[in-house]
Amino acid sequence: MIFNLALILSCQLAGEALSRALSLPMPGPVIGMALLLVGFIVRPTLATRMQDTTKGILAHLSLLFVPAGVGVISHAEALGQTGPALLAALVLSTALALTAGAVTFVALARLTGAREAQE
Structure with a gap:
């Protein structure tokens, strides 16, 4: 488990270093996550090994929101x-996202003929 946590933090650190060194408009942790994904693709056993650690992190994810709530x-x-x-921005953006998702789903259903397959 220590190795797994060290790997996650190392990927985040590498992503942050790349982001700052190359002045990329993408956050370092996102780049680090992409690096970790590449590692999973190259070595599938690594993904299997990380499952217990990632499940543990996800089970306690709510603890990470405490500092944001205090802020x-x-x-x-x-x-x-x-x-x-x-x-207003939150409600409007949520409504727009739901509408865009519904419209996209209906358009793709019509395009692929999914309704005829159900009838």
Whole structure:
């Protein structure tokens, strides 16, 4: 398990180093995740080995949101000033994302003829 955690953090560090060294517009952890994915593709046994560790991390993922929640509470006055705008943006973006997904699904269903297959 220590090796697995070290590998995850090493990939994140390598991604961060690449992102900063090459001035890439992509965050380092995303690049690190891509590096880890390449490692999984090159050595499938590595992916199998990492499963228990990743399940453990995902089981306790809610703990990672505690610092974000504390940050929001500590800036409550700023949230009070911009809260309605943030709420409107959140609701509108969610509605637009759901609409775009539904429209895409219907268009692909019509394109592939999925309705005729069900009847």
